Each structure stands twice: as structure tokens, then as C-alpha cells.
Amino acid sequence: MADDSFWSQALADAESADAADPLAGFRSRFRLPPGLIYLDGNSLGPAPHAALRAIADAAEREWAANLIASWNTAGWFELPTRLGDLIAPVIGAGAGEVVVSDTTTINVHKALHAGLSLRPGRSVVVAESGSFPTDIYAAQGLGAGVTLRLEGVDAPAIEQLIDESVAVVLVNQVDYRSGRRRDIAALTARVHAAGAVVIWDLCHSAGVMEVGLGAAGVDLAVGCTYKYLNGGPGSPAFVFCARRHQAKVAQPLAGWWGHARPFAFEPGFEPAPDIRRFLCGTQPILSLRGLEAGLAIAAEADLAAVRAKSVGLTGRFIALADAALGPLGVGLGSPRDPEARGSQVALTHPQGYAVVQALIARGVVGDFREPDVMRFGFAPLYLRHADVVRAARTLEQVLAARAWDDARYHARASVT
Amino acid sequence: MADDSFWSQALADAESADAADPLAGFRSRFRLPPGLIYLDGNSLGPAPHAALRAIADAAEREWAANLIASWNTAGWFELPTRLGDLIAPVIGAGAGEVVVSDTTTINVHKALHAGLSLRPGRSVVVAESGSFPTDIYAAQGLGAGVTLRLEGVDAPAIEQLIDESVAVVLVNQVDYRSGRRRDIAALTARVHAAGAVVIWDLCHSAGVMEVGLGAAGVDLAVGCTYKYLNGGPGSPAFVFCARRHQAKVAQPLAGWWGHARPFAFEPGFEPAPDIRRFLCGTQPILSLRGLEAGLAIAAEADLAAVRAKSVGLTGRFIALADAALGPLGVGLGSPRDPEARGSQVALTHPQGYAVVQALIARGVVGDFREPDVMRFGFAPLYLRHADVVRAARTLEQVLAARAWDDARYHARASVT
Numbered sequence: 001m002a003d004d005s006f007w008s009q010a011l012a013d014a015e016s017a018d019a020a021d022p023l024a025g026f027r028s029r030f031r032l033p034p035g036l037i038y039l040d041g042n043s044l045g046p047a048p049h050a051a052l053r054a055i056a057d058a059a060e061r062e063w064a065a066n067l068i069a070s071w072n073t074a075g076w077f078e079l080p081t082r083l084g085d086l087i088a089p090v091i092g093a094g095a096g097e098v099v100v101s102d103t104t105t106i107n108v109h110k111a112l113h114a115g116l117s118l119r120p121g122r123s124v125v126v127a128e129s130g131s132f133p134t135d136i137y138a139a140q141g142l143g144a145g146v147t148l149r150l151e152g153v154d155a156p157a158i159e160q161l162i163d164e165s166v167a168v169v170l171v172n173q174v175d176y177r178s179g180r181r182r183d184i185a186a187l188t189a190r191v192h193a194a195g196a197v198v199i200w201d202l203c204h205s206a207g208v209m210e211v212g213l214g215a216a217g218v219d220l221a222v223g224c225t226y227k228y229l230n231g232g233p234g235s236p237a238f239v240f241c242a243r244r245h246q247a248k249v250a251q252p253l254a255g256w257w258g259h260a261r262p263f264a265f266e267p268g269f270e271p272a273p274d275i276r277r278f279l280c281g282t283q284p285i286l287s288l289r290g291l292e293a294g295l296a297i298a299a300e301a302d303l304a305a306v307r308a309k310s311v312g313l314t315g316r317f318i319a320l321a322d323a324a325l326g327p328l329g330v331g332l333g334s335p336r337d338p339e340a341r342g343s344q345v346a347l348t349h350p351q352g353y354a355v356v357q358a359l360i361a362r363g364v365v366g367d368f369r370e371p372d373v374m375r376f377g378f379a380p381l382y383l384r385h386a387d388v389v390r391a392a393r394t395l396e397q398v399l400a401a402r403a404w405d406d407a408r409y410h411a412r413a414s415v416t
Numbered sequence: 417m418a419d420d421s422f423w424s425q426a427l428a429d430a431e432s433a434d435a436a437d438p439l440a441g442f443r444s445r446f447r448l449p450p451g452l453i454y455l456d457g458n459s460l461g462p463a464p465h466a467a468l469r470a471i472a473d474a475a476e477r478e479w480a481a482n483l484i485a486s487w488n489t490a491g492w493f494e495l496p497t498r499l500g501d502l503i504a505p506v507i508g509a510g511a512g513e514v515v516v517s518d519t520t521t522i523n524v525h526k527a528l529h530a531g532l533s534l535r536p537g538r539s540v541v542v543a544e545s546g547s548f549p550t551d552i553y554a555a556q557g558l559g560a561g562v563t564l565r566l567e568g569v570d571a572p573a574i575e576q577l578i579d580e581s582v583a584v585v586l587v588n589q590v591d592y593r594s595g596r597r598r599d600i601a602a603l604t605a606r607v608h609a610a611g612a613v614v615i616w617d618l619c620h621s622a623g624v625m626e627v628g629l630g631a632a633g634v635d636l637a638v639g640c641t642y643k644y645l646n647g648g649p650g651s652p653a654f655v656f657c658a659r660r661h662q663a664k665v666a667q668p669l670a671g672w673w674g675h676a677r678p679f680a681f682e683p684g685f686e687p688a689p690d691i692r693r694f695l696c697g698t699q700p701i702l703s704l705r706g707l708e709a710g711l712a713i714a715a716e717a718d719l720a721a722v723r724a725k726s727v728g729l730t731g732r733f734i735a736l737a738d739a740a741l742g743p744l745g746v747g748l749g750s751p752r753d754p755e756a757r758g759s760q761v762a763l764t765h766p767q768g769y770a771v772v773q774a775l776i777a778r779g780v781v782g783d784f785r786e787p788d789v790m791r792f793g794f795a796p797l798y799l800r801h802a803d804v805v806r807a808a809r810t811l812e813q814v815l816a817a818r819a820w821d822d823a824r825y826h827a828r829a830s831v832t
Contacts, residue, residue, distance in 0.1 A: 105697025
């Protein structure tokens with residue numbers, strides 16, 4: 001084990017970094033349980049105080065008191081476009097290029113069909129076998145006319161799968177398990193060089209780095225809002241479509257919210273001429289209203305500062321893991337190069353599941369992914385450098401004490 | 417105008433009916449704005465007190481305090497099946513035949529594909545041109561391989577469109593505009609006699625009448641939860657699939673919540689063997705938590721008593737309209753036969769839009785549907801017979817005063 005002076009010095013260094021942190025003020029915008037070090041914001045972000053107020057207002061005033069009138073007076077019908085415009089600057093998109101609606105999975109379906117509609121002569125879709133599986137399931141749901149090529153199955157690198165037969169490439173900016181980060185501009189250019197369309201899944205990147213969809217000329221993108229955008233459990237997802245494609249893309253999930261004139265109640269479907277053609281049916285208003293505060297905070301933060309702090313937090317954690325945890329059997333499952341890394345760190349350990357449970361019992365929340373990955377997310381808007389040191393030291397204590405010998409840390413819950 | 421003694425007698429009759437109402441106790445379960453007569457519960461039901469408590473608890477305790485742990489400790493992942501089982505008895509389904517997820521429109525898409533998958537040799541879909549249009553849009557979204565036949569376009573009655581070439585019939589139990597009610601058992605038998613599959617849209621019937629899906633042998637059904645089930649604005653919708661079909665139906669919106677083993681994170685999609693194959697992605701938890709109270713109330717009410725009161729309320733309103741409003745230019749747009757009528761009444765008037773606005777200004781909330789339909793919903797769990805009389809009298813006063821001469825009642829809002 002590292003000695004006390006090592007940890008004292010590490011903590012002092014971290015506290016210096018916290019004192020100079022330009023983002024330190026954002027922490028007070030969140031309700032954080034006292035004493036908890038929450039490194040699972042890459043799964044479910046914490047509640048902004050303003051979100052809790054908005055949810056209460058939406059329930060008590062908008063629903064209970066004002067009832068049906070709130071569709072007009074509270075602007076419920078405009079929430080998907082208004083919230084989309086709040087996300088747009090966070091991912092480098094323009095106003096009118098993003099809507100918030102439905103789930104990430106549903107939006108992947110829409111985006112895949114939309115991508116295929118832009119390349120009618122082609123029928124190959126490329127994706128990643130290591131992706132969060134719902135992306136692959138959506139691609140498999142496209143049916144018999146589509147050929148799916150998977151990185152990790154059909155070739156080791158996605159670039160090797162992209163040729164002139166490819167219609168759509170569906171790829172994650174940050175891998176949900178390892179935290180590997182791809183270069184959006186470079187891969188988008190590679191896809192476009194083959195005449196294909198790219199869909200970026202931003203679930204593990206939106207809100208913690210500059211995404212730059214517009215600058216890279218990205219065609220389509222999807223992402224969730226309950227991780228680094230702190231929108232609340234299962235808050236609706238977003239879908240981006242570049243303005244240049246909007247008048248011609250087609251997606252089959254037609255519904256009245258995506259009609260050119262939704263309140264004319266016309267019997268024939270005519271898609272809206274703009275991003276609203278990605279809308280479908282009536283959205284869950286309470287969950288949308290809970291989401292707005294998190295998006296407003298993200299839109300307010302300087303993304304270059306967010307990314308710099310993210311790199312600082314993950315780099316600090318890796319350095320401490322190298323120094324103090326490596327001797328205790330912990331490996332690094334994430335890229336060491338910060339350019340190739342998102343805002344999370346995967347550590348490996350054969351008893352990873354039980355170790356994570358023991359950590360949670362000690363107030364440090366991460367999560368576990370099979371077979372041996374302990375996953376820690378570092379959200380720059382509410383975490384401090386000192387939290388990183390305390391988390392690493394707690395992990396060292398758990399490992400040194402062989403906490404996995406305690407049987408209660410092995411009981412599997414349904415969701416981790 | 418009817419004279420004072422007419423209205424006094426009408427009110428006395430109504431108060432007698434209220435005194436004998438076996439459902440009277442349910443009214444106190446809802447937060448109802450004082451003085452308001454709310455006849456728009458067929459668009460957005462009012463808030464159950466327990467729903468407001470559940471939403472606050474879900475936000476403050478489950479999300480903000482317990483964070484990611486709530487996926488296990490609060491049972492978030494099981495909400496779609498647990499809430500589905502709460503709806504099941506309300507629509508005559510069995511446990512394990514209903515899930516709550518996504519929107520009505522998305523569920524219509526799933527159900528249409530599921531129906532087609534059960535009749536692989538057929539490609540004709542029958543629907544209603546007078547349906548709430550999102551159902552038709554979904555059918556139009558099925559693509560080039562499917563032929564759509566519409567009641568009201570291709571034939572006057574849906575029965576005339578059903579033959580041996582038909583795969584799926586998509587039909588509403590209660591028409592959203594006129595309130596016309598169809599006989600589920602008879603039409604289901606007619607569809608089955610042609611070897612086709614039926615999908616019932618229950619948006620305007622679930623919660624206010626016995627639906628009897630199981631007894632009628634219905635194949636598939638969808639419905640929303642924010643009308644007579646009082647789930648809150650945009651609360652997620654439900655989809656029913658008869659148990660006998662579950663192992664063989666296919667729907668293309670594959671996602672991790674619909675996988676046989678969602679937490680194994682397998683790269684190949686294998687649909688769950690049961691109703692969960694209609695699930696797709698991560699659901700909006702706050703909106704789901706707000707929905708539970710309304711479903712619990714509906715499951716608790718005796719549906720025969722609910723239907724009897726519903727018929728009583730709408731019948732009383734029609735009788736008053738006949739007597740007092742007919743001379744003022746109001747017509748009836750709903751069936752006079754209670755068997756052929758849902759829980760709403762459509763009255764027609766050339767100045768209908770302005771009349772509805774003037775009514776709302778006087779504390780009686782209905783809504784308007786083009787071109788001339790004033791739509792009033794009568795939800796038996798919180799409306800009193802006396803409310804019906806007061807609403808009719810207020811409407812008489814608005815009409816007698818030619819309130820539509822007031823320009824402010826003509827300003828169109830985006831949603832009515």
C-alpha cells in the first residue's frame with residue numbers, strides 16, 4: 001500500500017487544483033448526497049436543484065392546477081424543439097438541428113433509416129460489436145435487405161469496413177465500457193470519402209467534451225440526456241440531423257408530432273420540412289420538464305474548460321491507480337493517451353464486481369461491466385480533484401482488505 | 417332559454433343521482449381546481465393526489481438521494497411490466513399481456529408490424545380515415561409493400577373492407593371526435609372470420625368501460641394512459657399482445673429492454689419470449705412513476721359501475737342539450753344510442769371554437785375539434801351528475817349571450 005505521506009501529498013496536489021478550478025462554482029447547482037463520491041454520472045447524472053424545482057412545478061402547477069391549458073400556456077408542445085436548441089451548442093450543432101424525443105434506441109432506429117434513405121443504392125451498415133448492444137440490436141432490426149458489418153467481428157478496426165458499398169456507419173464517440181474516444185472529424189471524413197453517411201452515438205460524450213458535429217460535417221447523431229447532461233432517470237433522448245439533409249431524409253416512425261401541420265389532423269402524412277420530422281408521438285412531459293435544468297447548465301459551461309478538467313480528473317485517477325493500485329492487481333482498461341479517452345476510466349480486477357459493491361458500501365459509487373471492468377465516470381461539473389484522490393484511496397483500502405471475501409458483496413442485483 | 421324551474425328540477429334530479437352514486441368516493445382521490453368543471457379528461461386527466469406524492473418521491477428520494485441505486489431499490493427497470501399488469505384487469509387482459517412503454521404512436525408501429533408478422537402471406541392493412549390521424553400515419557409508414565384500405569375512403573363501413581387478403585385491421589373502440597363506440601367482440605369475430613389480426617386502439621375507452629380484450633379474443637391493442645387513466649401529461653402508453661401470440665410475433669424496434677437477457681449485453685438480438693419483446697429502450701422514469709397512482713385507482717374501480725355512470729352522465733348531458741340547447745342552434749354529433757357511445761359527447765355549433773373558449777372562461781373546460789365539434793368528456797371517477805347540469809346551463813348562457821361576438825374567444829392557440 002502507498003503510505004500516508006503519498007496520499008497526503010496527493011490530496012494536497014488535488015486541493016490546489018480544485019482551488020484553481022474555473023468550473024468549481026457549478027458543483028453547487030447539484031443536489032449531491034452528503035459524503036458520497038459519485039463516479040457514476042456516466043450512467044445517471046445527479047439532480048440539479050433547478051430540475052427538482054421544475055419537476056414540482058410541472059406536476060403541481062402545470063398538470064394539477066392548469067390541466068389541459070398547459071399545452072399552450074406552459075409550452076409543452078414546443079419542448080422537443082426548445083430543449084433540442086439547448087443541446088445544440090453543447091454538441092456543436094445549430095439551432096433547428098436537434099430535437100429531444102423518445103429514447104436513444106428509438107432514435108437510433110430513426111437515424112439508421114434516415115441514413116439509408118440518403119443512400120438509396122446502398123444497403124450495408126457498419127457498426128461496432130463492442131458498442132452498447134442496443135445500437136447493434138437496432139441495426140439488426142433493419143431487416144433482411146440490409147447487410148451488417150461489425151467492427152470486432154468482420155475486421156479489427158472500423159476503418160477497414162468502410163468502402164463504396166456502405167450506406168451508413170453507426171459509431172460511438174466514446175465507448176461505454178473502455179472509455180475509448182474516437183476522433184469525430186477524422187472518422188467522419190473517412191466515411192464521407194467512401195460516399196457513406198455517419199451516425200454518431202454521443203451517449204458517453206455529450207456534455208463532457210467538445211463534440212463539434214457541425215465542424216466535422218456530421219450527418220446524423222443520437223444521444224441520451226440522463227448521463228452527463230443530468231436530465232433525470234430515463235429522460236428523453238436527442239437526435240441530430242444536419243440541416244442540409246432535413247428536407248430529404250425519411251424515417252418510418254411517422255406520427256402526428258412529425259407532421260408538417262400536426263393540428264390540421266389531416267389524413268395523409270406529410271413530414272415536417274425540418275428537424276421535426278424526427279418526432280413521432282406525444283412526449284412524457286414530466287420527464288422533459290425535469291431535463292431542462294441539466295441542459296441549461298451544460299449549455300452554460302465552457303466546453304473547453306470542461307474537457308480540460310475531465311482530462312485532469314481521469315489522468316489523476318490513472319496516475320494514482322498506477323502508483324497505488326497496480327501492485328494490488330488492478331489493471332487499466334482505458335486508453336492511457338488522454339486524446340483517446342473519454343471522461344471515464346475502466347479499471348480491471350478479477351473480483352471487480354465485489355470490489356465495486358464494497359466501494360459503494362464505503363460511499364464511492366462506480367459500476368461494473370462484465371467480465372472484470374470497474375467503471376468510473378468523472379463529471380467535471382460536480383466532481384473535485386480531491387474526490388478523485390479519496391476515491392482512489394478508498395479503492396486501495398478495499399483491495400488491501402480483500403473486501404471481496406465478504407459474501408454480501410457478491411449478491412447480483414438486476415441492474416449495475 | 418329553458419326557465420329557472422327547468423334547471424332547478426334538473427339540478428335536483430342530478431343531486432339525487434349523486435347521492436346514490438357508488439363511485440362518489442373516488443372524487444376525493446383527485447386534485448381538482450376549485451370551481452372548475454373539467455370535461456376534458458378525455459384529453460388530459462387530472463392529477464391523483466397519490467400521483468403528485470409519487471412524482472415528488474421519485475424526484476427527491478429515488479433520483480436525487482439514491483441515484484443509480486434506484487434502478488434496483490426502486491424497481492425502475494420493472495415499471496413497464498408492473499404497470500402493464502396494473503392496466504391488464506382494466507382492459508380485460510391477463511397478467512403478462514400488457515407493458516407500458518414509449519408512446520401510443522410508437523406502439524401502433526410495433527403492433528402493426530407484429531400483426532403483419534402473424535400473417536406473412538398477406539399485406540393489406542385496414543384502418544379508419546376518421547381515426548385520430550397518428551394511427552393512419554403509422555400505417556402509411558409501413559412502406560411500399562403494404563396496401564392500406566381506409567374506412568371512409570375505400571368504403572363507408574370498415575366491415576366492407578375486411579376480406580381474405582387482409583392481414584391487419586387497426587380500429588378504435590371509441591372515435592376520438594364523435595365518441596362513436598364499436599362492439600369489440602363482434603368486430604373482432606368478423607376480423608378473425610377473414611383470417612386477419614385485429615389491433616384495437618383503446619385511447620378513448622380504457623378506464624371508462626369494460627373492454628374485454630381477453631373475452632373477445634383480441635390479438636393486439638394499444639392505448640394511452642393520460643386520458644381516462646389519469647397518468648399525467650404524456651405519460652407512456654401501453655401495448656397488449658395476447659399470450660398465444662407472444663412467442664411468435666416480431667416487431668422491428670429491437671432494443672436492449674426487449675432482449676431475452678438485457679443485462680447479458682450480448683451482441684446478437686434475441687427477443688424476450690414474452691410481452692417484453694414489445695419493449696425497446698430506457699423509459700422516462702418520472703413520467704412512469706407519475707402514472708402508477710392513476711392506474712391503481714382505475715384498477716380499484718368497478719368497471720360495470722363506471723360504465724353505468726358514464727352512460728348516465730352522457731345521457732343526462734344529451735337530454736339537457738336536446739331540451740335547452742337545440743333551440744340555440746346546437747346539434748348532436750355523437751350517437752344517441754348509449755350502446756354506440758363512449759364516455760364523451762360531441763355537440764356541434766357553427767361558432768364552436770369561440771363557444772368552447774367562452775365556456776372555459778366561465779370555468780367549464782371542454783375542447784374543440786374542426787370543423788364544428790365541441791367535445792365534452794365525462795369521466796365517472798371524479799365528475800358528478802350535478803356538474804353535468806351546471807355545464808349544460810353554462811353552455812346555454814354562453815349561447816344565449818352570443819358570447820362568440822367577443823373577439824378574444826377567436827384567438828387560436830396551438831393545441832386545443
